[in-house]
Amino acid sequence: MELKTIEELKEILHYLPSIGLKSAERMAYQLLEMDEITLQNLSSLISNLHKNVTVCPICGAYKEEKCFFCDDESRDNTSLIVVTSFKDALAFENLKSYHGKYHILGGNLSPTKGIGVNELRIDLLLSRIEKENFQEIILATDPTIDGETTALYIAKLLENLPIKISRLAYGLPMGGHLTYADELTLLRSLEGRKFLK
Amino acid sequence: MELKTIEELKEILHYLPSIGLKSAERMAYQLLEMDEITLQNLSSLISNLHKNVTVCPICGAYKEEKCFFCDDESRDNTSLIVVTSFKDALAFENLKSYHGKYHILGGNLSPTKGIGVNELRIDLLLSRIEKENFQEIILATDPTIDGETTALYIAKLLENLPIKISRLAYGLPMGGHLTYADELTLLRSLEGRKFLK
Numbered sequence: 001m002e003l004k005t006i007e008e009l010k011e012i013l014h015y016l017p018s019i020g021l022k023s024a025e026r027m028a029y030q031l032l033e034m035d036e037i038t039l040q041n042l043s044s045l046i047s048n049l050h051k052n053v054t055v056c057p058i059c060g061a062y063k064e065e066k067c068f069f070c071d072d073e074s075r076d077n078t079s080l081i082v083v084t085s086f087k088d089a090l091a092f093e094n095l096k097s098y099h100g101k102y103h104i105l106g107g108n109l110s111p112t113k114g115i116g117v118n119e120l121r122i123d124l125l126l127s128r129i130e131k132e133n134f135q136e137i138i139l140a141t142d143p144t145i146d147g148e149t150t151a152l153y154i155a156k157l158l159e160n161l162p163i164k165i166s167r168l169a170y171g172l173p174m175g176g177h178l179t180y181a182d183e184l185t186l187l188r189s190l191e192g193r194k195f196l197k
Numbered sequence: 198m199e200l201k202t203i204e205e206l207k208e209i210l211h212y213l214p215s216i217g218l219k220s221a222e223r224m225a226y227q228l229l230e231m232d233e234i235t236l237q238n239l240s241s242l243i244s245n246l247h248k249n250v251t252v253c254p255i256c257g258a259y260k261e262e263k264c265f266f267c268d269d270e271s272r273d274n275t276s277l278i279v280v281t282s283f284k285d286a287l288a289f290e291n292l293k294s295y296h297g298k299y300h301i302l303g304g305n306l307s308p309t310k311g312i313g314v315n316e317l318r319i320d321l322l323l324s325r326i327e328k329e330n331f332q333e334i335i336l337a338t339d340p341t342i343d344g345e346t347t348a349l350y351i352a353k354l355l356e357n358l359p360i361k362i363s364r365l366a367y368g369l370p371m372g373g374h375l376t377y378a379d380e381l382t383l384l385r386s387l388e389g390r391k392f393l394k
Contacts, residue, residue, distance in 0.1 A: 001265055001287060001290050001291075002287070003250055003259055003260075003261055004261055005242060005245075005246065005249045005250050005261065006250070006259075008238075008242055009239075009242050009243075009246075012235060012238060012239045012242070013239075015231065015235065016224055016227045016228070017227060018220065018223055018224070018227070019224075023215065026215055027213055027215070027216075029283075029284060030213045030214060030215070031213070031243060031246060032246060032247075032250060032259065034212065036247055038209060038212065039243055039244065039246055039247065040244060041205075041209060042206075042209045042210075042243055043240045043241070043243040043244035044240070044244075045202060045205055045206050045209070046206075046228060046236055046239055046240040046243065047236065047237060047240035047241075047244075048202075049202065049206075049228060049229060049236055050229075050233055050236065052202045053200055053202050053203070053229060062200055062203075062229065063200075064200055064201055064202065068198055086226075087226060090198060090199070093198050094198075
């Protein structure tokens with residue numbers, strides 16, 4: 001016994017990766033308790049989402065009127081960070097120490113998930129590199145097998161260009177305890193050790 | 198640096214009691230990844246929510262065309278379960294062993310939350326009891342201080358009526374371990390012990 005509307009809401013909310021069926025149901029009832037104005041605001045935001053937020057045809061970032069990165073002329077256009085997602089680019093922005101450009105791939109290469117070269121913005125990356133004048137490209141995909149594969153694949157494509165290519169450093173996360181580091185992280189931190197003298 | 202639309206979505210989603218700011222942000226981006234048809238379905242469900250789901254003027258349950266409880270003539274109309282919320286009524290329905298009516302209070306009396314007698318459907322309950330022909334009223338509010346206060350308040354109002362009034366049993370939850378029961382539950386299970394011979 002369940003209201004049809006609640007069932008339908010539940011089904012859609014359950015599509016969201018982080019929402020289980022129980023949470024979706026709870027959310028549906030919580031929406032029912034919201035005031036009418038809030039519901040109409042939410043409905044209209046959702047309805048206009050793809051109209052108001054589009055993907056930048058140059059770098060792949062989400063944008064409203066202007067792309068934060070490509071339409072900002074004050075940015076250093078000699079360096080490029082290549083990331084998996086728009087949120088990863090925002091994570092770098094929050095550091096406030098990098099002022100260059102970004103390229104958002106839209107995923108990592110993953111044979112198991114059926115994500116190949118054509119599913120990512122790799123062609124777009126190559127044509128940008130040809131047209132724009134980057135001196136360094138920082139491959140900042142995730143420190144996972146898929147992220148690593150993607151970085152190596154792109155590095156290979158770019159190996160003959162006279163441009164510096166770098167990859168983020170691996171090692172112990174700051175503030176953590178050595179005891180709790182996984183073996184692979186520990187191994188990488190040993191391999192990447194810096195000599196102090 | 199954040200998209201305006203994402204900020205606005207985040208703010209509304211964060212209204213939902215179970216969604217923190219980080220989850221609201223994650224959800225906003227996940228919505229952005231949904232296909233257009235799903236977004237329009239979701240938007241329209243939300244926009245029409247209060248139009249399609251209303252509150253039954255008799256028992257306080259959420260209803261679409263018909264009230265599951267009041268418009269079902271096959272139900273036993275001699276007994277009434279009084280609950281805090283519609284979902285609590287559905288929890289009893291799932292047992293499939295009670296076939297009487299329900300009354301949904303819409304909350305518990307709670308001086309700290311500013312919920313008084315007028316915020317609940319207590320007047321409506323009294324006028325139903327006057328008009329309908331209940332022989333037993335089961336007070337099934339939560340086993341919390343507020344739920345208990347509400348049950349006792351209603352029991353007091355009804356004490357002079359020739360109707361059986363009962364309260365749900367307290368005790369150990371089935372399937373749990375005695376070691377993990379809190380003191381109050383254990384005390385209630387002792388007080389309510391049943392003699393086997």
